[in-house]
Amino acid sequence: MNIMPIHKAALVSTSYSGRHDTAQSTRELLIEVEPVTSAATNETVFQIFKAQEQLISLPVVEDGRPIGLINRHIFMESLARPFHREIYLRKSCIAFMDKQPLIVEADLSIEDLSFRVLSDGKKVLTDGFIIVKDGTYLGLGLAQDMLSAIAHLQAEKNRLVMESIDYGSIIQRSLSRASREAMREHLIDHFLIWEPRDVVSGDFYYFQHFGDGFIAVLFDCTGHGVPGAFMTLIMSAFLHGTINAQSCRNPGALIAEINRKVKVAMGQLDHGQDTGAEGHSDDGMDAAFCWFDATTRRLTYAGAHMPLMLMLPQTQGITVIDGDRHGVGYASTPMTQTWQNHEMVLPEGTAVYLFTDGIFDQLGGDKRIAFGKRRVRACLTEHAGRPMPEQRQALLAALAEYQGNEPRKDDISALGFRV
Structure with missing residues (x-):
């Protein structure tokens, strides 16, 4: 299966590309990743992860709608266990799929997204989240991109508040x-x-x-x-x-x-x-x-x-x-x-x-x-x-x-x- 070309830094959990620091909505965090279907075998997923070393998660989609997310680390670790490759390699990829990934709409605000990420727990920080439009799969988003966007928004809010307070000081001194x-x-x-x-x-x-x-x-x-x-x-x-x-x-x-x-x-x-x-x-x-x-x-x-x-x-x-x-x-x-x-x-x-x-x-x-x-x-x-x-x-x-x-x-x- 061919995977859509992806910017190398976009899917590395330990590196941030800086492209999303001004994001206002979840859509602006979108990274286009070609998904697999449940018909794909674990051998196919293995080859995808092998070819795309920076890919941290792989979405699983049926009829255009996401049904799960395969985490690279968990998948590779599972196949490395004794006899797991022989048992699971030719079976459906849903065997190692997270059936309840975080799925969010593209028009969700960054602030609302942050609350969803926090409520879903630590797995989102490593797996990322799936972005959809009216339930239809669009791509992936990464938690570190969201955190950087939140930090930028907070810094911008603080700047505007401080500018207002500084000007308030001028008014107060003028009085x-x-x-x-x-x-x-x-x-x-x-x-x-x-x-x-x-x-x-x-x-x-x-x-x-x-x-x-x-x-x-x-x-x-x-x-x-x-x-x-x-x-x-x-x-x-x-x-x-x-x-x-x-x-x-x-x-x-x-x-x-x-x-x-x-x-x-x-x-x-x-x-x-x-x-x-x-x-x-x-x-x-x-x-x-x-x-x-x-x-x-x-x-x-x-x-x-x-x-x-x-x-x-x-x-x-x-x-x-x-x-x-x-x-x-x-x-x-x-x-x-x-x-x-x-x-x-x-x-x-x-x-x-x-x-x-x-x-x-x-x-x-x-x-x-x-x-x-x-x-x-x-x-x-x-x-x-x-x-x-x-x-x-x-x-x-x-x-x-x-x-x-x-x-x-x-x-x-x-x-x-x-x-």
Whole structure:
């Protein structure tokens, strides 16, 4: 029997030709192999395998429809057993045929094919699979071609996702450009740390000057990466829709208003009171809001799980003012929740610091424990006399040394300024 010419690499189970890496459907994995019928003897199959050394499997077809698949290795091993050649050589080839090979339609997607291959077990990895069109035999497919196509598809999907995330980072940075420019204009001595863990961040910052003072906001939304970035867009929208020249002077009331808007918009009521609903979200943010009145030098701060740190001039330590123990927008936070304003008059030269918890919670050191507020305070105290940009560098250097080879745990953000 004559066998249709086949590219040598196409049927070698240990080598991949690279021709199918862009395949979208099973048809694109097709290798045309002339089948035999059940009338063919094992001697005929033996001669075919002998002539085609790269052929790993041979389909058996009746009336155009596949009925089995003969694996080269199993066939040759069987004939090599004592007396098997004498007994079976002139008998029908179905004696060594797999009667239940994997048979798939040509229009099956590569992803669906991969599930079929996995469900059929290890034999498909060595035997390959039969490709048909409406049940009619077309040819063979190899598992390694499918795996390469799957890897290529996955790589392409990852590339598209990463391109989208990278562009999302550009959008996220663009949204905060006005705040950065306003800080450079109105804060003579300041630093900003904004380091996403995963390209885009769940941390965000806001700064706006109102002539007689300014408001500075730092917030840390649920999660990091893409989910966190989505939350920053939501929170930023509510912040921009709420803040004005009057509301900014009352940070506690500003946080309360944003809390109400988030809970209503996202349906984040008390889940314990709504046992029949499913698929609840429970997302929100920790935040610090600061209004500084330049005329009176009065700072008004309100915080949700986020502290305020102060370094007063001619002092030796950091003063920490803790925020309230309620996050913003979460299902467990009441709609009527209020946040306390803390007011203080700051002498000239006072340094003000806001941190998200990413830097505090970063693991490192010999004991793999959190960096913590104590180390942050110690670093700030040590470098208190230096300009804010130098304090930033010292703080990041201390964190990097402590972190060592530990992976970054969360987004890291901080804002420091001197008034």
